[in-house]
Amino acid sequence: DGGITQSPKYLFRKEGQNVTLSCEQNLNHDAMYWYRQDPGQGLRLIYYSQIVNDFQKGDIAEGYSVSREKKESFPLTVTSAQKNPTAFYLCASSIVAGSNEQYFGPGTRLTVT
Amino acid sequence: KQEVTQIPAALSVPEGENLVLNCSFTDSAIYNLQWFRQDPGKGLTSLLLIQSSQREQTSGRLNASLDKSSGRSTLYIAASQPGDSATYLCAVSTYNDMRFGAGTRLTVKP
Numbered sequence: 001d002g003g004i005t006q007s008p009k010y011l012f013r014k015e016g017q018n019v020t021l022s023c024e025q026n027l028n029h030d031a032m033y034w035y036r037q038d039p040g041q042g043l044r045l046i047y048y049s050q051i052v053n054d055f056q057k058g059d060i061a062e063g064y065s066v067s068r069e070k071k072e073s074f075p076l077t078v079t080s081a082q083k084n085p086t087a088f089y090l091c092a093s094s095i096v097a098g099s100n101e102q103y104f105g106p107g108t109r110l111t112v113t
Numbered sequence: 114k115q116e117v118t119q120i121p122a123a124l125s126v127p128e129g130e131n132l133v134l135n136c137s138f139t140d141s142a143i144y145n146l147q148w149f150r151q152d153p154g155k156g157l158t159s160l161l162l163i164q165s166s167q168r169e170q171t172s173g174r175l176n177a178s179l180d181k182s183s184g185r186s187t188l189y190i191a192a193s194q195p196g197d198s199a200t201y202l203c204a205v206s207t208y209n210d211m212r213f214g215a216g217t218r219l220t221v222k223p
Contacts, residue, residue: 006156033211042117042202042213043157090156101147102204102211104157 003027004105006091011110013085021076021108023091031097032074036060037088037107046089049074050097078110085112115140117205119214126193127222134188134217136203141181148177148188149202151216157202161188193221 004025013019025032031050035043045058049068063082068074074093078085088109092102116139126132136146145164149157161170161177163186169178176189186203200216 004156035213040122040215042215043204044213045211088154092157101145101159101162103159104149106156107154109154 006105006108013112016080018079023074025093029093031094033092034076035090115212117212117214119217123218125220131191136186138184138205144206146186147204151200195221195223197221
């Protein structure tokens with residue numbers, strides 16, 4: 001069964017704590033992405049990775065960090081420096097970066113209190 | 114910077130009605146345009162992908178058109194059903210960049 005998995009579905013953290021969101025894909029895609037979705041807004045790009053051991057900042061990278069040590073995995077860490085971390089986080093992948101179709105995971109809802 | 118706008122933000126129709134969702138974008142130099150469906154609290158499901166060289170794509174009751182020169186795309190849903198109720202998002206791609214609209218929340222009433 002090919003696809004993108006994100007875990008956990010719901011995550012609760014206290015303010016000041018770092019938290020890592022998992023994203024795994026078995027589609028053999030080179031490119032992976034992290035987006036943030038807030039109510040009534042479109043998705044905003046946090047980070048993307050075109051290939052293993054490479055990643056680039058998106059529009060709202062401040063307060064977030066990523067790694068891409070394996071092709072299948074692209075974890076996102078929400079640090080205590082992120083001022084408003086409560087949101088719905090979506091991971092996506094595409095065959096290659098650029099013009100190809102993106103496939104999305106089911107998302108993780110993070111609540112920070 | 115590409116901006117993507119979807120109008121209306123919400124739409125409620127009776128079952129069986131044909132409907133059109135609109136998407137507009139500011140920069141016509143795009144690679145492709147993609148329409149997604151999102152159910153509450155879920156990820157995005159790709160519905161249709163239109164390459165920049167294409168004018169339209171069809172899948173079942175869905176038809177998406179693209180007019181690059183005017184910066185517009187429409188998603189036509191024929192004979193709407195309650196199961197079509199969801200938020201529909203369009204996304205426009207240039208190289209290494211995909212911009213999303215805020216979506217249209219569709220409710221189809223039985």
